Amino acid sequence: MAFIRKKQREQQLQFYSKERFSLLLLNLEEYYFEQHTAYHVQHRGSHEERKIRGSLKICSKSVIFEPEAVSQPILKIPLRDCIKIGKHGENGAGRHLAKAKSWGISLIFSQGKMEYVFELDVSGKVEDVVET
Numbered sequence: 001m002a003f004i005r006k007k008q009r010e011q012q013l014q015f016y017s018k019e020r021f022s023l024l025l026l027n028l029e030e031y032y033f034e035q036h037t038a039y040h041v042q043h044r045g046s047h048e049e050r051k052i053r054g055s056l057k058i059c060s061k062s063v064i065f066e067p068e069a070v071s072q073p074i075l076k077i078p079l080r081d082c083i084k085i086g087k088h089g090e091n092g093a094g095r096h097l098a099k100a101k102s103w104g105i106s107l108i109f110s111q112g113k114m115e116y117v118f119e120l121d122v123s124g125k126v127e128d129v130v131e132t
Contacts, residue, residue: 019066020066020070020074021055021057021064021066021074025064025074025076026059026061026062027061027062030059030060030061030062031059031060032057032058032059032060033058033059033060034057034058035055035056035057035058036055036056036058036120036121036122037053037054037055037056037120037121037122038053038054038055038056038065038105038118038119038120038121039051039052039053039054039118039119039121040052040054040065040067040075040116040117040118041117041118041119043117051119052067052068052069052072053067053068053069054066054067054068054069054072055068056118056120061078061079061080062076062077062078062079063076063077063079064076064077065077065116065118075116077116085105086105087105105117105118105119105120
C-alpha cells in the first residue's frame with residue numbers, strides 16, 4: 001500500500017514539475033498578458049521542419065515559449081530587439097516554407113536576423129496575438 005502511495009506522489013510531482021514557467025522570468029515592470037497553445041517550428045533545410053509543442057506566453061516586454069518537453073529550453077524573446085511581428089508568410093517572412101500556414105506567427109529579430117516561427121492551435125487568435 002505504501003508503494004502505491006509513493007508512486008502516486010511521484011506522479012503528482014512529475015505533473016507539477018512540467019510547468020517550468022514562473023513570473024520570476026519576467027523583467028522588472030513587465031506584465032504577463034495571455035497564454036496560447038502553440039508549436040515552435042524549426043527549419044532544418046529547405047524542406048525539413050520540426051514542430052515542438054508548448055505554450056506561447058505574451059508579455060508586455062517579451063514573448064516566452066515554454067515547450068512541453070522538459071529536454072527543450074524555454075525561449076524568452078525580448079520585443080525591443082524585434083524588427084517585425086506578423087503572420088508567417090507576409091513580406092517574405094515565410095521564405096523557408098512553401099506551404100506557409102495562415103495561423104503562423106513570425107517573429108524576426110535584429111540579433112543576427114534570427115526568425116522564430118510559431119503556429120497557434122486556434123487559427124482565429126493569430127490576429128489578436130499580433131495586435132497585442
